[in-house]
Amino acid sequence: MFEAIAFYLFAFLTTLMFFITVTTSQALYALTALAAGMIFISAFFFILGADFLGAIQIVVYSGAVMALYAFGMMFFDTTREVKEKHGNKYIVAGMSIIAAVLVVVIFAAPMLSDNITAFYPMTEGVGNTQDVGMVLFTKYLVPFEVAAIMLLVAMISGIVLAGKKMDLSLTLYSTAEIKDMKKDQDKKVLS
Amino acid sequence: MMEIGLNHYLILSTILFAIGLIGVMRRKNLLLLFFATEILLNSVNIAFAAISHYYGDLTGQMFAFFVIAIAASEVAVGLGLLIVWHKRHGNIDLDSLATMKG
Amino acid sequence: MEKYLYIALFAPLVSSLFAALFTATPKKTFVGITASLLIFSAFVSSFILLTHILDGGAPVHVEMMTWMATGNLYIPFGFIVDQVSVTMMMVVTLVSTIVHIYSIGYMDHDKGFNRFFSYLSAFVFSMMILVMSDNFAGLFIGWEGVGLCSWLLIGFWFHKDIATWAANEAFIMNRIADLGMLIGIFLIYWNTGTLQYEQAFAAMPALDGETLTWIGIFLFIGAMGKSAQFPLHTWLADAMEGPTPVSALIHAATMVTAGVYLVVRSNELYDLIPHVGLFIASLGAFVALFAASMALVNRDMKRIIAYSTLSQLGYMFVAAGLGAYWVALFHLMAHAFFKALLFLGAGNVMHAMHDELDPFKMGGLKKPMKWTFIMMTLASVALAGIYPLAGFFSKDLILEVSMIEHHYIIYSVLLFTAGLTAFYSFRLVALIFHGEERHKLFGIDPHEAYKFMLIGMSPLLILAIIAGSFKMTYFEMVTQLLPATEYHIHSAVTYWIMTIGTQIFVLMAIAFAYKKYANAKVTVPDGTSKMENSFAYKVLINQYYIPYAYEEYIVKPYRELSTIFWKQVDMKIVDATVDGIAGVLYSTGENTRDMQSGNLSTMLKWMVAGTVAMLSLAVVFGLAARHSDEIRTILSGLGVM
Numbered sequence: 001m002f003e004a005i006a007f008y009l010f011a012f013l014t015t016l017m018f019f020i021t022v023t024t025s026q027a028l029y030a031l032t033a034l035a036a037g038m039i040f041i042s043a044f045f046f047i048l049g050a051d052f053l054g055a056i057q058i059v060v061y062s063g064a065v066m067a068l069y070a071f072g073m074m075f076f077d078t079t080r081e082v083k084e085k086h087g088n089k090y091i092v093a094g095m096s097i098i099a100a101v102l103v104v105v106i107f108a109a110p111m112l113s114d115n116i117t118a119f120y121p122m123t124e125g126v127g128n129t130q131d132v133g134m135v136l137f138t139k140y141l142v143p144f145e146v147a148a149i150m151l152l153v154a155m156i157s158g159i160v161l162a163g164k165k166m167d168l169s170l171t172l173y174s175t176a177e178i179k180d181m182k183k184d185q186d187k188k189v190l191s
Numbered sequence: 192m193m194e195i196g197l198n199h200y201l202i203l204s205t206i207l208f209a210i211g212l213i214g215v216m217r218r219k220n221l222l223l224l225f226f227a228t229e230i231l232l233n234s235v236n237i238a239f240a241a242i243s244h245y246y247g248d249l250t251g252q253m254f255a256f257f258v259i260a261i262a263a264s265e266v267a268v269g270l271g272l273l274i275v276w277h278k279r280h281g282n283i284d285l286d287s288l289a290t291m292k293g
Numbered sequence: 294m295e296k297y298l299y300i301a302l303f304a305p306l307v308s309s310l311f312a313a314l315f316t317a318t319p320k321k322t323f324v325g326i327t328a329s330l331l332i333f334s335a336f337v338s339s340f341i342l343l344t345h346i347l348d349g350g351a352p353v354h355v356e357m358m359t360w361m362a363t364g365n366l367y368i369p370f371g372f373i374v375d376q377v378s379v380t381m382m383m384v385v386t387l388v389s390t391i392v393h394i395y396s397i398g399y400m401d402h403d404k405g406f407n408r409f410f411s412y413l414s415a416f417v418f419s420m421m422i423l424v425m426s427d428n429f430a431g432l433f434i435g436w437e438g439v440g441l442c443s444w445l446l447i448g449f450w451f452h453k454d455i456a457t458w459a460a461n462e463a464f465i466m467n468r469i470a471d472l473g474m475l476i477g478i479f480l481i482y483w484n485t486g487t488l489q490y491e492q493a494f495a496a497m498p499a500l501d502g503e504t505l506t507w508i509g510i511f512l513f514i515g516a517m518g519k520s521a522q523f524p525l526h527t528w529l530a531d532a533m534e535g536p537t538p539v540s541a542l543i544h545a546a547t548m549v550t551a552g553v554y555l556v557v558r559s560n561e562l563y564d565l566i567p568h569v570g571l572f573i574a575s576l577g578a579f580v581a582l583f584a585a586s587m588a589l590v591n592r593d594m595k596r597i598i599a600y601s602t603l604s605q606l607g608y609m610f611v612a613a614g615l616g617a618y619w620v621a622l623f624h625l626m627a628h629a630f631f632k633a634l635l636f637l638g639a640g641n642v643m644h645a646m647h648d649e650l651d652p653f654k655m656g657g658l659k660k661p662m663k664w665t666f667i668m669m670t671l672a673s674v675a676l677a678g679i680y681p682l683a684g685f686f687s688k689d690l691i692l693e694v695s696m697i698e699h700h701y702i703i704y705s706v707l708l709f710t711a712g713l714t715a716f717y718s719f720r721l722v723a724l725i726f727h728g729e730e731r732h733k734l735f736g737i738d739p740h741e742a743y744k745f746m747l748i749g750m751s752p753l754l755i756l757a758i759i760a761g762s763f764k765m766t767y768f769e770m771v772t773q774l775l776p777a778t779e780y781h782i783h784s785a786v787t788y789w790i791m792t793i794g795t796q797i798f799v800l801m802a803i804a805f806a807y808k809k810y811a812n813a814k815v816t817v818p819d820g821t822s823k824m825e826n827s828f829a830y831k832v833l834i835n836q837y838y839i840p841y842a843y844e845e846y847i848v849k850p851y852r853e854l855s856t857i858f859w860k861q862v863d864m865k866i867v868d869a870t871v872d873g874i875a876g877v878l879y880s881t882g883e884n885t886r887d888m889q890s891g892n893l894s895t896m897l898k899w900m901v902a903g904t905v906a907m908l909s910l911a912v913v914f915g916l917a918a919r920h921s922d923e924i925r926t927i928l929s930g931l932g933v934m
Binding site for chain 1: 911915
């Protein structure tokens with residue numbers, strides 16, 4: 001009973017929030033709606049008993065990713081209204097609806113034949129976090145490590161792409177040499 | 192109606208996915224396009240978690256976990272590239288981005 | 294013995310290929326000498342084979358290799374030297390050798406000297422294949438080969454429009470007739486299952502009369518084209534555009550006799566269908582008279598001789614049609630000699646008169662050109678059929694045949710034609726060699742031909758005189774293969790009246806010709822005399838307006854039809870379709886180019902569209918897999934699976 005109420009409530013809210021995200025012309029509203037939607041999705045995870053996942057969703061998505069987007073928005077000065085030229089909205093809506101219907105049909109079909117067996121069954125008695133930890137660090141260890149490296153790469157790329165004075169190497173040249181090189185460049189431009 | 196089954200979650204996931212598609216096709220501002228991409232990823236996460244719950248299989252949650260990790264790194268790199276583009280061109284409107292024409 | 298067969302067959306080919314090496318270089322005399330020597334070796338081989346056959350030897354039959362062996366069809370490259378073919382081989386190689394030697398002198402100043410010998414030898418090779426082949430397919434190969442070489446040689450001076458036109462006319466007319474011949478060959482194969490002469494003719498008595506009649510008719514249509522019978526005769530007179538040695542070889546002695554050879558070779562067939570034979574004979578008689586009438590008034594020296602050839606071909610077909618095959622072959626042989634001699638003499642005159650062809654512009658040439666005068670006169674005497682020269686024995690024999698077979702109409706036509714033949718032959722001789730020297734008015738100073746050319750022509754002269762004496766030897770040899778009907782008129786009185794009467798008639802015609810044309814009062818006609826404006830003259834000199842009719846009613850509509858097919862059908866429909874397909878592909882590319890607009894939003898929309906498409910496919914296939922049994926039932930109900 002509670003489950004049904006919770007499901008429908010959060011479903012409605014999530015849909016509303018995401019709808020606002022894709023249709024509003026104000027970038028700030030879009031960002032806010034997206035953040036709210038993330039939180040509501042984590043509610044779903046808690047309903048489904050995936051506690052660890054829900055916590056991760058709040059921390060990573062609503063915390064880190066949204067913060068990143070907020071900083072990006074400040075950089076691009078998108079607080080003013082976004083002027084957009086839109087294409088034919090019927091095609092857009094039509095295709096999306098058709099895609100949705102088809103996906104449902106595809107998923108409904110195998111569900112009617114119910115002979116799917118679990119690969120990594122949930123163990124009784126332990127909490128979800130413990131269970132996830134057990135599978136993650138034994139069966140999924142390699143993807144875990146690879147994901148760690150990927151995050152490292154993303155971090156470095158973020159620094160290199162967005163930082164100032166990032167086109168010259170700070171380890172190969174000292175700061176004074178960089179200053180001299182810059183002066184030579186300016187001289188060439190002026191003469 | 193009262194008993195929430197797997198189908199309910201899957202339909203919800205599909206609806207959110209369709210909303211994400213609408214956003215992807217509609218948005219002309221690159222940053223807002225990224226927002227729509229986030230919606231797509233999240234809807235898929237819901238589906239994974241739902242299937243994992245109803246079949247008692249932890250594989251779905253694992254997948255969702257990795258999807259979150261990937262989404263985070265994608266945002267970082269994507270925003271970095273966006274910043275470089277903005278420095279060069281001054282705006283991030285999609286329609287002015289047609290250097291790969293033809 | 295086989296090696297002589299191969300020498301006779303392939304020496305002309307070697308000669309042709311050898312001369313072909315030099316076609317791009319200026320005239321080299323040794324090319325002509327080598328070619329003549331090789332053809333002479335073919336002649337010697339044929340002579341050896343002739344002595345072998347005369348001594349009672351068996352016909353030499355070789356199968357060189359298999360050409361086609363597919364299913365039930367077996368066609369070898371086979372050659373046979375029997376009595377009929379050895380006669381033809383002798384005629385062909387002898388006249389070819391003499392023509393080659395003559396051409397060394399005649400084509401002396403021509404730039405295409407080497408090319409000429411290549412073509413000439415190629416022609417001899419094709420003719421040898423034609424007469425030596427032992428099946429209808431080989432005959433057809435030779436048939437087409439002589440047609441091709443004739444086209445090459447008539448159009449030898451290809452920069453002259455009229456020569457190329459004449460060559461095309463000859464080739465196309467031959468092709469039309471070849472269609473008939475091909476149908477005949479197909480019918481033979483279809484009904485007898487083989488194309489070899491022996492087996493085909495052995496199987497023919499078992500066929501029904503209607504089939505045999507059709508085969509005979511179609512084969513004769515092919516002969517009509519090659520031997521220029523009416524209505525496919527116009528090409529022969531126009532073929533005189535080629536050099537004179539070509540006319541001597543092809544249009545007197547060899548190619549045009551190929552039709553007669555075909556009928557003689559197929560004698561077993563034509564014996565079974567005597568009504569077709571009667572038609573052939575009647576057509577031959579008609580052509581004889583028809584051609585002789587056109588030669589009466591013509592003012593082109595070579596054309597007169599060409600019409601004479603046509604007329605004599607008519608005689609040969611009369612003999613063949615009436616079943617006297619050995620007589621036809623004998624006349625073919627004798628005719629080859631004196632007609633080739635006439636043509637070569639005419640070549641001498643042409644060279645002396647700087648290619649002038651109108652005999653009215655010549656005259657009194659017997660003084661500067663003594664030997665040519667003697668040769669042409671004797672050849673004309675032989676042509677007229679005066680005893681004891683060769684023509685008498687062959688032509689009078691044909692007259693006897695028609696009398697014995699009770700075809701009196703044919704007999705009277707042939708008799709009248711004999712008189713006409715004598716008249717126009719001696720008209721020509723008188724105009725050229727007797728009377729006033731009209732050529733002086735045109736400032737031409739004639740001289741005799743080279744000595745070696747005259748010496749080369751002399752064997753023909755000798756044979757034209759003595760060939761009659763070969764009759765009995767020839768008869769005994771050839772009737773081992775051909776039906777041996779002897780033609781004797783039972784009553785001696787009738788015989789002597791016939792013979793003497795014919796001779797007197799012919800001599801009177803000769804005297805009349807001399808009286809009219811050998812006197813000093815002959816002038817060059819300039820279109821004002823009464824005779825020239827008479828209706829009969831106009832009809833004859835325009836060749837009964839047949840070439841004009843062909844041009845107006847056949848050539849012009851056909852050209853219109855071809856233009857329509859070209860412009861309307863080919864360019865508008867076929868070309869348009871092909872271009873249309875290309876255009877569709879091109880415009881598809883152009884229009885789908887917009888997909889690559891570089892606009893990310895559009896590309897994202899296309900991505901979604903593609904995803905939708907693939908999802909639909911997944912749904913459809915999934916449903917099909919799920920309900921495959923029901924689908925199978927439905928399809929089998931419809932009768933598909």
